[in-house]
Amino acid sequence: MSLKAKNKLAIILSIVIISYLGIVACGPQKSAEVPDYAPKREMSVKEKQYYREGQKLYTMYCANCHQEDGSGLGKLIPPLAGSDYMEENFSESICGIKNGFKGEMRVNGIIYNQAMPSNPNLKNLDIAMIATYIYNSWGNDRGLIDVLEVEDIMRDCP
Known part of the structure; x- marks a missing residue:
């Protein structure tokens, strides 16, 4: 076999191997398990x-601020996991999902004073779904928070 043919064969084999490795490395993989x-x-x-x-x-x-596990961010962003504020201030918490928060807030005995931005594009159904998730995760167990309940609360939000 000539040197030219050997070089072509080497190039073809390299392309095949690199392609295979690319498929294996970048192909469908099991996604990280979401707790x-x-x-x-x-x-x-x-x-x-x-x-x-x-x-x-x-x-x-x-989750960017409150973290995937609801633990918050130190003394800057309050936790949602085991939050006494959420339990004691249900309507305010629902309003806050859309309208955000400003000023001091005491959560589990710690004062937080970082403004939470509003999410004005969230619909009442989105808020009901988020609320159902956070009020039933990380040890919270409130049950379904229906869109009709959220609609009633949102009418009275400041």
Whole structure:
């Protein structure tokens, strides 16, 4: 075999190997497991749907600050996991998902004073889904927060 033919064969084999490695390395892979923070009790079909969609919306709009596990960000951003504020201020928390927060807030005995931006594009259904997710994750277990309940609360938001 001539040197020219050997070089062509080497190039072709290199392309085949590199292509194979690229497919293996960049092909379909098992995605990182997303922890399931849902309560262990049986949920209705509607609650499961709200919860799963709420989880997606939470990841898009909230997890950057409040973290994927709801732990917050030190003394800057309050936790949602085990938050006494959320339990004691349900309506204000629902309003805050869309309208944001300003000023001091005491959560689990710690004062937070970082403004939370508003999400004015969220619809009441989005808010109900996010609320169902956060109020049923990380040890919270409130049950379904229906869009009709959110609509009632949103009418009275400041």
